[in-house]
Amino acid sequence: MDRRIQKTRKAIFDAFTIMLSRKSYDKITIRDLIEEANIGRSTFYAHFETKDDLLKAMCVDLFDHVFATDLAAEASHDFSVSQRSAKIMLTHILYHLLDDAARLRKIFACESSDLFWQYFRRPFTKLVTEQLLPMANQNALQLPQDLFVDHLTASFGEVVRWWFKTELSAPPEVVEEYFEITAFPLLKA
Amino acid sequence: MDRRIQKTRKAIFDAFTIMLSRKSYDKITIRDLIEEANIGRSTFYAHFETKDDLLKAMCVDLFDHVFATDLAAEASHDFSVSQRSAKIMLTHILYHLLDDAARLRKIFACESSDLFWQYFRRPFTKLVTEQLLPMANQNALQLPQDLFVDHLTASFGEVVRWWFKTELSAPPEVVEEYFEITAFPLLKA
DNA sequence: ATAGATATAGAACAAAGTGTCCGTTATTGT
DNA sequence: ACAATAACGGACACTTTGTTCTATATCTAT
Numbered sequence: 001m002d003r004r005i006q007k008t009r010k011a012i013f014d015a016f017t018i019m020l021s022r023k024s025y026d027k028i029t030i031r032d033l034i035e036e037a038n039i040g041r042s043t044f045y046a047h048f049e050t051k052d053d054l055l056k057a058m059c060v061d062l063f064d065h066v067f068a069t070d071l072a073a074e075a076s077h078d079f080s081v082s083q084r085s086a087k088i089m090l091t092h093i094l095y096h097l098l099d100d101a102a103r104l105r106k107i108f109a110c111e112s113s114d115l116f117w118q119y120f121r122r123p124f125t126k127l128v129t130e131q132l133l134p135m136a137n138q139n140a141l142q143l144p145q146d147l148f149v150d151h152l153t154a155s156f157g158e159v160v161r162w163w164f165k166t167e168l169s170a171p172p173e174v175v176e177e178y179f180e181i182t183a184f185p186l187l188k189a
Numbered sequence: 190m191d192r193r194i195q196k197t198r199k200a201i202f203d204a205f206t207i208m209l210s211r212k213s214y215d216k217i218t219i220r221d222l223i224e225e226a227n228i229g230r231s232t233f234y235a236h237f238e239t240k241d242d243l244l245k246a247m248c249v250d251l252f253d254h255v256f257a258t259d260l261a262a263e264a265s266h267d268f269s270v271s272q273r274s275a276k277i278m279l280t281h282i283l284y285h286l287l288d289d290a291a292r293l294r295k296i297f298a299c300e301s302s303d304l305f306w307q308y309f310r311r312p313f314t315k316l317v318t319e320q321l322l323p324m325a326n327q328n329a330l331q332l333p334q335d336l337f338v339d340h341l342t343a344s345f346g347e348v349v350r351w352w353f354k355t356e357l358s359a360p361p362e363v364v365e366e367y368f369e370i371t372a373f374p375l376l377k378a
Numbered sequence: 379a380t381a382g383a384t385a386t387a388g389a390a391c392a393a394a395g396t397g398t399c400c401g402t403t404a405t406t407g408t
Numbered sequence: 409a410c411a412a413t414a415a416c417g418g419a420c421a422c423t424t425t426g427t428t429c430t431a432t433a434t435c436t437a438t
Contacts, residue, residue, distance in 0.1 A: 002435060004385050026215035029424060040387045045426065114303045139370055147351040151371045154347045155340065162336040181332055182340045185374035193405060193414050218395060229416045234397070 009047060011037040013058055017106050025055070025112035059119035062103065066096040067123040083187075086131050087176060090156070093124075094172035097160065101168055108164040117161070121153055128152045132187065140186040148186070155183040198236060200226040202247055206295050214244070214301035248308035251292065255285040256312040272376075275320050276365060279345070282313075283361035286349065290357055297353040306350070310342055317341045321376065329375040337375070344372040 015037035019028045030051065034044050048054040069092055097104055107116050132152055133145070140148050159179045163170065170178075204226035208217045219240065223233050237243040258281055286293060296305050321341055322334070329337050348368045352359065359367075 002385070004434060008386080030426090031424070041425095042388080042427085042429095043386050046385070050426095114307070118303070139374075143367055143370055144351070144355075146354075147348065147367060150347050150351055151344065154343050158339050158343045159336065162333070162339055165335075166333075178332055178336060181329070182375065186371065191406065191414070197415075219397090220395065230396095231398080231400095231417075232415050235414075239397095 005047075008037075008039055008043060011039060012044065012047060012054065013061065016054060016058060017103060020110040020112060021106055023111070025051075025115055055115060056119075059116060062100065062107065062116070063120055063123060066093055066100075067127065069093070082131070083135060086135065087180075089127065089131060090179065091172050091176045094160070094163075094175055098168065098172060105164060105167070108161065117157060120160075121157055124156065125149065125153050128156075132183075135187045137186060143186075151186075152183055155179060158182075194236075197226075197228055197232060200228060201233065201236060201243065202250065205243060205247060206292060209299040209301060210295055212300070214240075214304055244304060245308075248305060251289065251296065251305070252309055252312060255282055255289075256316065258282070271320070272324060275324065276369075278316065278320060279368065280361050280365045283349070283352075283364055287357065287361060294353060294356070297350070306346060309349075310346055313345065314338060314342050317345075321372075324376045326375060332375075340375075341372055344368060347371075 012033060015033050016028075018036055019032050023032075028051065030041070030044060033051075033054075034041055037044075048057065069089060107113065128149055133149060136148060143151070156179055159175060159182065162178075163175050201222060204222050205217075207225055208221050212221075217240065219230070219233060222240075222243075223230055226233075237246060258278060296302065317338055322338060325337060332340070345368050348364060348371065351367075352364050
């Protein structure tokens with residue numbers, strides 16, 4: 001791929017990240033971005049149609065590889081196996097996040113972080129439905145299924161949120177333990 | 190209070206609600222609002238400094254009375270009493286929400302509903318800290334306290350979210366039960 | 379190394395939105 | 409009825425947006 005494109009794209013992403021730490025998403029103007037990125041106006045529009053388009057593209061850049069795991073294929077009908085693979089999968093995701101900590105810390109600490117959590121939550125919901133949902137115990141079955149899924153994704157989201165809020169103070173294994181404490185009363189058989 | 194002020198304020202709130210169901214918060218312009226509300230431009234600015242100011246004011250109008258309960262004063266050191274009063278308090282909040290269902294359904298169903306959940310969550314966090322936190326059991330104590338609070342507020346938020354998503358299909362008592370199933374494994378002694 | 383392709387710079391543009399001001403009109407509370 | 413004041417609505421300077429254009433710089437493929 002053309003190195004000019006790579007360079008400009010990175011400059012825009014970096015500028016976007018910096019501006020997000022300075023003001024909220026809807027206060028950021030295209031002018032802010034091109035000045036911070038030090039590029040021409042028409043160059044920005046050659047890469048992205050709108051600010052929303054940029055947001056979406058950066059979320060793909062941030063989160064796609066995090067969930068691009070083939071562990072989902074390891075799903076099992078045996079509870080103990082499936083529970084172990086779920087644990088591995090979640091820890092795996094946390095390590096992926098840790099790999100990109102420098103960028104994600106800024107993103108998750110920013111005023112408009114909710115926008116990014118939305119994009120984080122969507123692919124995670126898929127994994128929950130496929131991996132964690134079959135492990136529901138009796139108590140959980142009293143809940144409507146969609147509420148159960150919402151609850152699990154929110155729980156994991158909150159734990160990760162807390163993790164970044166505390167400057168990644170705990171190792172992924174401990175964070176995964178915390179999630180088990182909050183959510184696994186509804187999962188363990 | 191001057192009836193003109195009341196009338197204009199309501200017109201702006203209504204217009205804001207309608208526009209929120211049509212487009213996202215940051216796409217809504219002041220022009221949209223004054224056209225929908227059928228008021229003059231300077232009139233809008235006589236009431237609110239900015240769009241963010243309007244958002245904040247409407248959230249006060251929506252949520253202040255919901256949490257304006259003196260049940261918090263009933264806190265007790267006796268677990269069974271405190272558990273019962275917590276249950277009453279939560280159900281009370283759900284009934285408050287039900288009273289204003291017409292407006293809240295539109296708000297919580299809109300594209301920018303996250304903005305409103307933020308304002309909903311803040312006062313609720315206070316109640317959780319004062320009422321629910323003292324009821325933590327052994328398992329919960331393995332969690333950092335701030336994570337525990339985050340988890341409880343998120344759980345209640347998710348249940349309410351689901352409630353509105355399903356068009357308020359269940360009565361408040363059942364919704365409160367659902368919250369107990371998701372959160373009380375960490376609360377019951 | 380060169381040539382053809384293409385990304386970027388930079389300026390100009392109309393259209394739309396912002397926030398403020400001010401004189402006029404209409405409505406209100408007492 | 410009258411004084412107070414809220415709303416109207418036009419005008420203003422200013423910023424942002426998204427597009428278009430040409431000239432220049434940089435890249436890839438050969």
